[in-house]
Amino acid sequence: MKKVIIVGGVGGGATAAGQLRFYDKEMDITVYDRDSTMSYAACGTPYVIGEVIEDETSILMADPEQFRQKKNIDVRLEHEVVEILRSEKKVRVRNLKTGGEFNDSYDALILSPGGSAIMPEIEGTEKGNVFTLRSYGDMQAIHDYIQNQKPAHATISGAGFIGLEMAENLKHLGLEVDIVHKSSAILSILDEDLSQLLHAELEKNGVRIHTETVIEKIDERNVRLSTGTSLDTDFVIMSIGLKPNTVLAENAGLSIGETGGIRTNEFMQTNDESIYAIGDASENFDFITGDPKRVPLAVPAHRQAFLAAQHITGNPIPKKGLLGTSILKVFELDAAMTGLTETAIKEKGLTAKTVIHSGNSNAGYYPDHEKLTLKVHYNPETRQILGAQCVGGKGVDKRIDVIATAIYGGLAVDDLQALELCYAPPFSSPKDPVNMAGYKAIG
Incomplete structure (x- = not known):
């Protein structure tokens, strides 16, 4: 019986586990995740904060008990894989509740560690109410803060997907919102003439935008910008980018690509043929140019999970590359x-x-x-x-x-x-x- 270990139980990891079970009813499958929740719809978190989605538990897609009963998959939350012992085909796992560690063996290992929100080194981040939105717990922390503290103003650093979606949802709650963005135009994956349409839509809805600007200092209820402007604000959301979680892979000697992700081939294999990488931390290639590309979005993660599962179960389907197809709503x-x-x-x-x-x-x-x-x-x-x-x-x-x-x-x-x-x-x-x-x- 083949044994597969999956590191990470959100989008890509949970999908890989489900796909493996669908194609192989006997396989031994174990999922380790360091968080206390699994398989939640991360893309829905801004809308839970904005109370467009009223029940936060509705974005939880599954739990360990469901995976165990319906799919015979062992999911262990609050367990962190701290080391890959490639020569032994084992992983070292730490129980985050007890601190105890143990080894577990694998025939195939799927890495779906996701990414972490980048937190810039800014004076005063430890003093103010500074949040990131990268996990279910992050969502709960922001939502609880708004409900309990009744803030009137928020400052968002970064005008990518999360920054713009949060701006809309915070305005929906009646807050005043300022966006601070380093580049000259918001949403850099759009051509500038089209991004200006979104810029105008945000301003039409009362969102103030500061481009070519960064936050230099944060006090408890104030942020100072690089332009010299000071904003009175109740809290700050940092959404300036995502850093792929590759430390585990790096320490194991797996190849890291030029985009910062774990390099993979068309079957999602790393330079170790027994180890696969999917999701936000994996690097694939561009569909059009063939150049290295990393797309930290839900659709590619689920597709990569399917391809890894297909390869492990003996039906290799090569990936043809990434287009980065994406969409967002701004008012x-x-x-x-x-x-x-x-x-x-x-x-x-x-x-x-x-x-x-x-x-x-x-x-x-x-x-x-x-x-x-x-x-x-x-x-x-x-x-x-x-x-x-x-x-x-x-x-x-x-x-x-x-x-x-x-x-x-x-x-x-x-x-x-x-x-x-x-x-x-x-x-x-x-x-x-x-x-x-x-x-x-x-x-």
Whole structure:
């Protein structure tokens, strides 16, 4: 009987365990996680804090007892794997409740350790009410603080996914919000012209944004910015980035890639063929360029879990690369993206042209329609689609989903005009924005 140990029991780890059991009813599967909860929907945490999701337990997808009873999987929470003994094919495990340690052996080991929120070295972080949002416990701490202390103002450092989602949810609770962001434009995975649409939407809803700015000092109820401005604030949320948890892998001599993640091949194997790495801490490769890429999002983690499980159970399916398809909501606007941005295209020295279509999500004469802007980058010689982005009031997700599928299927930009997409006035128009991008590329 094959024995598999999984390190980490949130998205990727829990999915890998479930997939292994689905494909092998006899396998011995053990999951170790150092936290007190497992398999929770991390993407839902800002909406629990904002009380859009009223029951915080609704984002808990499973617990150890369910895994044990329904799937015969042994999940041990508050247990940390502290060392990998590769030559012996064992791990050293510490019980965080008792402090005791023991060894456990494996035939295959899956690392899904996730990442940790980056906490910059800023004077006064130990004095103020400074939070990060990376775990279920982090979510509870922020939620409890808001409920008990009734703060009036929050400062958010960082304008990525978490920062923008938290800004919306804190405004939903009636707080005043300032965002401090180091770069010149928010949400750097968007092209700057589209990020400006989100910037305007935030300001329209009362969120103050300080770009090209960092926090230099935090006092108990005040933050000082690099511009010299001081903000009176009740608490700070640090959301400046994610550091992959790779110490365990590094100490075991596993290869770390240039993105900082654990380097893997197309089957999610590390440089030790018995050890796999998935999720936020793993490095794969870009679908379009083949360059190293790390995408700390839920969909890639679940896909990687499936691929690792398939390989371990004897049905290898190679991964074709990462597009980084993603979406977020900012008040009344949605923003979605897939593939390469303008910045990435320039950095890699690729030949590219861009088509932009601004129009309606569906028929303009139909009462429920919204404006949207769709950008598609492509190689003018090979006609390969390099990336796409869309911002608008509705219908953003389906346009980017279609283009992500087109990229994965190897369609040329010219093929977009030929796609026969759903049409009725409440949903689209006879020439969908995706079709229009294809027509404009040909023209």
